[in-house]
Amino acid sequence: MNPAEMPGRLKLALGPLLYYWPRDRVLAFYREIAESAVDAVYLGEVVCSRRHELRLEDWLSIGEELAAAGKEVLLSAQALTESEGDLKLMRRVVENARWRVEANDMGAVRMLADRVGWVAGPHLNIYNPRTLAMFVAMGATRWVAPVEVAREMLSGVLAERPAGIEVEVFAHGRLPLAFSARCFTARRFNLQKEVCGYRCLDFPDGLELETRDGEAFLALNGVQTQSAQVYSLAGEIAPLRALGVDVLRVSPQSRGTREVLEVMRAAIDGGIDASAAHRALAAVAPGKLCDGFWYGRAAHEPTAPTGHGVQA
Amino acid sequence: MELVCPAGGLPALKAAVDNGADWVYLGLRDETNARNFAGLNFDERSLAEGVRYAHAHRRKLVLAVNTYPQAATWNRWTSAVDRAAALGVDAAIIADLGLIDYTRRKHPGLEIHLSVQGSATSHEAVNFYYERFGVKRAVLPRVLSLSQVEQVVRNTPVEIEVFGFGGLCVMAEGRCALSAYACGDSPNTTGACSPGRAVRWQETAAGLESRLNGVLIDRYAQGEHTAYPTLCKGRYRVQGETYYAIEEPASLNTLELLPSFARVGIAAIKIEGRQRSPAYVAQVTRVWREAIDALAQEGASFAPRVPWIAALNWQSEGSQHTLGAFSRPWK
Numbered sequence: 001m002n003p004a005e006m007p008g009r010l011k012l013a014l015g016p017l018l019y020y021w022p023r024d025r026v027l028a029f030y031r032e033i034a035e036s037a038v039d040a041v042y043l044g045e046v047v048c049s050r051r052h053e054l055r056l057e058d059w060l061s062i063g064e065e066l067a068a069a070g071k072e073v074l075l076s077a078q079a080l081t082e083s084e085g086d087l088k089l090m091r092r093v094v095e096n097a098r099w100r101v102e103a104n105d106m107g108a109v110r111m112l113a114d115r116v117g118w119v120a121g122p123h124l125n126i127y128n129p130r131t132l133a134m135f136v137a138m139g140a141t142r143w144v145a146p147v148e149v150a151r152e153m154l155s156g157v158l159a160e161r162p163a164g165i166e167v168e169v170f171a172h173g174r175l176p177l178a179f180s181a182r183c184f185t186a187r188r189f190n191l192q193k194e195v196c197g198y199r200c201l202d203f204p205d206g207l208e209l210e211t212r213d214g215e216a217f218l219a220l221n222g223v224q225t226q227s228a229q230v231y232s233l234a235g236e237i238a239p240l241r242a243l244g245v246d247v248l249r250v251s252p253q254s255r256g257t258r259e260v261l262e263v264m265r266a267a268i269d270g271g272i273d274a275s276a277a278h279r280a281l282a283a284v285a286p287g288k289l290c291d292g293f294w295y296g297r298a299a300h301e302p303t304a305p306t307g308h309g310v311q312a
Numbered sequence: 313m314e315l316v317c318p319a320g321g322l323p324a325l326k327a328a329v330d331n332g333a334d335w336v337y338l339g340l341r342d343e344t345n346a347r348n349f350a351g352l353n354f355d356e357r358s359l360a361e362g363v364r365y366a367h368a369h370r371r372k373l374v375l376a377v378n379t380y381p382q383a384a385t386w387n388r389w390t391s392a393v394d395r396a397a398a399l400g401v402d403a404a405i406i407a408d409l410g411l412i413d414y415t416r417r418k419h420p421g422l423e424i425h426l427s428v429q430g431s432a433t434s435h436e437a438v439n440f441y442y443e444r445f446g447v448k449r450a451v452l453p454r455v456l457s458l459s460q461v462e463q464v465v466r467n468t469p470v471e472i473e474v475f476g477f478g479g480l481c482v483m484a485e486g487r488c489a490l491s492a493y494a495c496g497d498s499p500n501t502t503g504a505c506s507p508g509r510a511v512r513w514q515e516t517a518a519g520l521e522s523r524l525n526g527v528l529i530d531r532y533a534q535g536e537h538t539a540y541p542t543l544c545k546g547r548y549r550v551q552g553e554t555y556y557a558i559e560e561p562a563s564l565n566t567l568e569l570l571p572s573f574a575r576v577g578i579a580a581i582k583i584e585g586r587q588r589s590p591a592y593v594a595q596v597t598r599v600w601r602e603a604i605d606a607l608a609q610e611g612a613s614f615a616p617r618v619p620w621i622a623a624l625n626w627q628s629e630g631s632q633h634t635l636g637a638f639s640r641p642w643k
């Protein structure tokens with residue numbers, strides 16, 4: 001049997017593009033992704049409603065190309081909504097008749113509730129089985145765990161897993177850690193958000209923030225703050241599978257996303273061992289690899305090739 | 313407008329009641345609330361005494377059970393809600409959807425206030441909690457401008473509470489894992505941000521350094537004013553430039569916006585600071601009580617009085633004040 005048809009096969013998803021790239025670059029990126037080892041692709045703007053290189057219509061048509069290449073297509077809704085304009089866009093995303101929607105805010109959940117077949121996104125704060133069961137009752141068919149989820153926490157939720165829900169875990173990329181009303185990229189250039197000049201276009205993996213003793217700490221991505229280090233669970237495939245996780249999420253990065261997807265695919269299919277996967281991912285990552293959250297610790301503590309995040 | 317004041321213990325609770333709080337909010341001595349600090353908060357006995365004191369003065373108490381329970385510790389959270397109901401607390405501040413559902417079913421008489429950690433920033437989100445769970449009040453994250461707050465108020469029957477004074481979260485509450493990333497503790501799961509156990513101060517040749525789980529948060533020259541190393545308020549380097557890259561160590565003070573809050577229909581103003589002293593609670597409560605009463609009397613001619621401003625400045629320990637998301641630079 002073709003491994004792609006095996007029941008319970010771990011799927012690989014590409015999360016929404018969290019950065020602001022020029023339009024042509026985005027289009028080229030997804031043409032490449034159509035050829036890649038990924039099973040599912042989340043599209044849309046999650047971070048900032050001021051970003052306009054692509055409109056909803058553009059995302060929908062990228063979706064058609066990806067679907068034609070055999071990919072599952074999903075649309076992610078914005079995480080932090082503030083204005084009536086944000087809500088209007090969110091409603092258009094939710095009501096698109098074509099693709100399944102990932103909700104990242106309770107406003108989107110209200111719009112989606114009682115329809116069947118949507119994704120409860122990573123920013124919804126679902127930490128226990130009772131809460132997850134309520135989302136399933138409202139029609140969610142996939143849950144993306146919060147990025148800070150530890151193996152123990154996940155195992156607690158999945159011990160009482162409701163029927164009919166797929167489980168996705170953020171498995172590779174800079175961690176989306178926080179959202180603010182404030183734009184920290186604009187702040188770097190002493191600009192206000194409403195006249196930001198779209199400076200985040202210049203930082204395709206976010207604007208790196210380091211401590212005064214030179215430790216790469218965070219990456220500023222507009223109103224979103226990310227980890228400078230790159231979270232990676234490539235060494236944890238076996239326990240993820242054993243827990244019953246269905247989908248692993250890779251977050252887009254400016255260079256090497258396709259390689260990351262190939263390495264993750266090989267790690268899932270057993271074609272590469274944990275330490276070789278770690279080396280290959282480290283070679284294309286925009287920062288050091290880390291995996292602390294998975295062990296219930298600070299995430300920024302570095303990962304080791306064995307997969308056990310021993311402090312270097 | 314109601315005034316909602318913090319209490320980290322019985323003396324602060326009494327100070328809040330004595331100085332004019334309409335509501336006092338507090339937490340139990342564990343990770344079920346978002347100010348899980350050593351030496352702070354209430355056990356069953358002090359909570360019972362707090363209820364007695366507040367009700368004798370015809371004020372209300374609200375228990376914060378506003379962190380996110382996990383499978384293994386679920387019962388600790390439901391037990392916190394059960395105790396609140398059994399002891400006659402008037403309301404519970406909750407963020408987790410499962411716990412909101414549990415509370416509504418088990419204790420239909422207990423008012424539910426949606427915690428700021430619930431991260432509801434629009435009327436769509438607030439109405440979700442209203443329609444499904446009858447949430448009475450929602451505390452808005454400190455991310456909205458005044459006109460955005462007004463949009464929420466106009467489009468929901470839920471009472472809207474905003475933060476008026478005290479420590480300022482720069483990130484949307486309930487949407488921040490920075491502390492988890494740096495130290496393993498997060499407001500969502502363990503009720504702590506930049507926890508004291510992770511803080512180290514060290515004199516070095518380069519200056520006095522504050523670290524959080526080893527991460528350098530700030531470094532001070534001789535004579536520079538030092539601040540607690542909250543990780544979003546440190547000085548970092550971006551493109552070779554060192555500055556407060558996320559936010560200055562400023563605290564929120566919206567006293568001047570009081571008439572606007574009344575105009576847009578805000579139901580309650582919350583004072584931050586369950587970790588602060590009874591003296592802080594007493595003074596800040598007194599100022600805001602006087603201001604709210606003065607506004608009711610004076611209407612359009614209301615202006616903050618100099619002694620109020622001086623008292624509030626003194627309580628923020630020399631740190632600067634900001635209007636946060638209500639101010640221009642955030643827009």
